[in-house]
Amino acid sequence: MEESRFQENKVEGRNAVLEAFRSGRAVDKLFVLDGCQDGPVRSILREAKKKDTIISFVKKERLDQMSETGKHQGVIAVTAAYQYAEIEDILALAQKKEEPPFLFFLDNIEDPHNLGAIIRTANLVGAHGVVIPKRRAVGLTATVARTSAGALNYTPVAKVTNLVHTIEELKKEGLWFVCADMGGSTMYEVNLKGPIGLVIGNEGEGVSRLVKETCDFTASIPMRGDIDSLNASVAAGVLAYEILRQRLQG
Template sequence: MKEQQDEWLAGRNAVTEALRSSQSVQKVWVAEGVKKASIHEITQKAKEQNIVVNFVPKQKVDTLVGHKNHQGIIASIAAHNYSDMETLFQRAEAKGTAPFFILLDGIEDPQNLGSILRSADAAGADGVIIPKRGASGLTSTVAKASAGAIAHVPVVKVTNMARTIAELKERGLWMIGSDAKGDGDFKQLDASMPLGLIIGSEGKGMSRLVKESCDFLYSIPLMGQVTSLNAAVAGSLFMYEVQRKRS
């Protein structure tokens, strides 16, 4: 996966303070050859917070941050702060509607994530849930692609998507998944229930565990020669179908 245009922190002190504070650190990169003893606190705190630490050649670090004044360690931070799950439930309660959450199973393209946030805002979704690993975070590229929606749609980052889905189902949500081999047409979905809409990654779709967690799998009829739609486009169709039926 190509690294996104995140905001960068360079140097041991800057990265250490970011991990100590509430800043949303996405990933940490360490140049090969840096003494592990000198970055022990950083790697330990990153591990405690389930933040990925990548050990890469020094040239890679130079390229990512754009200069060589980094002491062999840099971190990418989110362009916007993340929210928590309770905020999503509170938004639904305030509107007096059944919860409607969007769960993204590994959307890597920041343009797609930005587009999904834009659609989520327009369709009245209560928030978006993304995984910590293997997916785009809230980068500046995502913010631009969202056309401002990133400021209005709360995004929750979770460690384990399958476990999160199980917890949401315990709280009354029904999970519907977008899948090319789904049993029914997406227009058949019941929008009156508390819903979690799961959108799989570009190309691979949903992971096995996530797919097995779905209560319903729906497909979008395709009349042409292509076999699938862009993840953001498919997600938008589902979101607006929920909005249409709830209006």
Template sequence: MTEQEQDGQEWIGGKHPVMEALRSGREINKIWIAEQAQKHAIQPIIAEAKKAGIIVQFVDKRKLDGMVEGIQHQGIVAQAAAHRYYEVDELIERARDSGEMPFLLLLDEIEDPHNLGSILRTAECTGVHGVIIPKRRAASLTATVSKTSAGAVEYVPVARVTNMAQTIDKLKEAGIWIAGADVSAQQDVFSSRSFDMPLAVIIGNESKGIGRLIREKCDFLVKLPMHGSLNSLNASVAAGVLMYEVVRQRRSH
């Protein structure tokens, strides 16, 4: 658990993530801007912060480096209330209320925050109604995830669960089909059964893939065809291909 999560605060670094946090109405306590920052780049953020009554302070860039170590903050850092995680029931309800066919994403122990951020960014672009992650042995919503997601973290609801297997059972009870992305699958995703149904797609861990128990709970498994010498794709790339295949199939019906 990060220090920011412990005291109910979180740091956001970067122009896009801070702007999206402001636009989404996220509770922001204060914004720091580097004195060396280019005026034209920061003006929209200052205007948005002023509208929301948020304090903006100009400081030396080195202070920002210390606030969000390892993050490319682009001269802008915000301190916000920690992200609210949703309940699985809320995600199901959100999907139903949208008037669209439910489309959820389950991430089985994705550990790299950059992968999680990239997946959330594509999930926002493809209309995913919610993402479910486990509480243990997995990346959570941190400043790195926020930066990599380019602000998508403000718009895609994320549920954090203790037991992924029980969560799958709950989704099945709600009439949602479970598709697992797995290299052992008999059928590839482009010749598979239709994704034009209430659906949750499971993406596995970067090195181990989907856990055995989770794999057994899937209604069906799909794999991406591999033609090169390598036999695997980066988890966020694989997730992106699958999400867009769901979109493609649904649009063509």
């Protein structure tokens, strides 16, 4: 796989950034010179808000540091290394395979290596897709793409504004949600069959309170060591393989 497939790009300059939005490219973040509100910049901001892109207003020094061309004209867009999918695409993939949906929901994973490893695991256990939040989490960067070892070509990743709202909507579609949490029932005691969303939390703080409260169950991983937590991608893998084991049992 060519390295060029893994490049997230900085798009600089007003016309180039506006075209990036209008062409449908996946823009993870938009950086705008603080206080700049002329016509072209307002047009860019309108497009960014339509796509619910994260917008950061920064000082000229920050833009100058980020710029690779020296001609940013007060705007720099950071595009994703891969296109994002929609939740509907993930559900359609499950339907096409005639399988009950199996989704990973990642609550503010910040380490790109963790995200890439989780996407790789999701593919290997037969999950139909991964859902990540738009804010306070890493997107599909080049590092994520490389770490996924090609899984991004097969496992769609959707980016949503609100995890809680998305979980509530999918519950109406018949999915139920299990959250990884040390205070939950041991994963071997939880029925993990059927249409399911596996929720994995942030590397340091775990699953946020509102997301946890929206889940149907919590499941813990039994541990016998001297430390009390697993890396987020390892925890995702352990729980995902228990879901696969139960699915294989029928």
